Amino acid sequence: MKILVMNGPNLNLLGEREPAIYGGETMNSINDELRGMAASMGYEIAFFQSNSEGGLIDRLHEARLDCAGVILNAGAYTHYSYAIRDAIAAIKIPVVEVHLSNVNSRDEFRKNSVIAPVCCGSIAGFGKYSYMLGMYALDNKLGEKDE
Numbered sequence: 001m002k003i004l005v006m007n008g009p010n011l012n013l014l015g016e017r018e019p020a021i022y023g024g025e026t027m028n029s030i031n032d033e034l035r036g037m038a039a040s041m042g043y044e045i046a047f048f049q050s051n052s053e054g055g056l057i058d059r060l061h062e063a064r065l066d067c068a069g070v071i072l073n074a075g076a077y078t079h080y081s082y083a084i085r086d087a088i089a090a091i092k093i094p095v096v097e098v099h100l101s102n103v104n105s106r107d108e109f110r111k112n113s114v115i116a117p118v119c120c121g122s123i124a125g126f127g128k129y130s131y132m133l134g135m136y137a138l139d140n141k142l143g144e145k146d147e
Ligand code: DQA
Pocket: 009, 010, 011, 073, 074, 075, 076, 077, 078, 098, 099, 100, 101, 102, 103, 110
C-alpha cells in the first residue's frame, strides 16, 4: 500500500521561508524522516510538491489509482481553493489535512479551511510532527477498512 505526501505552494522553500513560523528544516529532510517512518510501518511512500493548483489536482486524481491515502498540506490553497476541495471529494481514498503552523492562532483568513469538510481529519501546529501524526492517523483510517 502506498501513501502519498503532498505539499502545496511555497512549501518547497521550507527551511528558508519564515523559519520562526515554519521551522528550519527543509521539505526534503522532513520527507526523509517520513520515508523511514513509512518503511517501518510497512508502507510504500511517494512525495509530490507543486506551487500550482492544477498540479495538485492532477496528482490527487492520479492518487485515486495508485495510492491508499494522502497526507496533504495544501498551503494557502487550504483557505480558498474550492477546486482542490472538489478534487478531494471526487476521489474515494482518505485525505488527512496537515499544517506545520497552528493556523487557528494566526491571521483570521487562516482559520477557515475549505478542504477540512472533505478530509478525514486535520492536524495543525506541530511542525514536522503534524505530518508524522498524519501518518499514524492515516494508518488507523486504512486499518478500519479491514475491520
Ligand atoms: C501552512 C499554513 C497556511 O496558512 C500557509 O499558507 C502555508 C503553510 C502550514 O503548514 O502551516 O503555506 O499550510
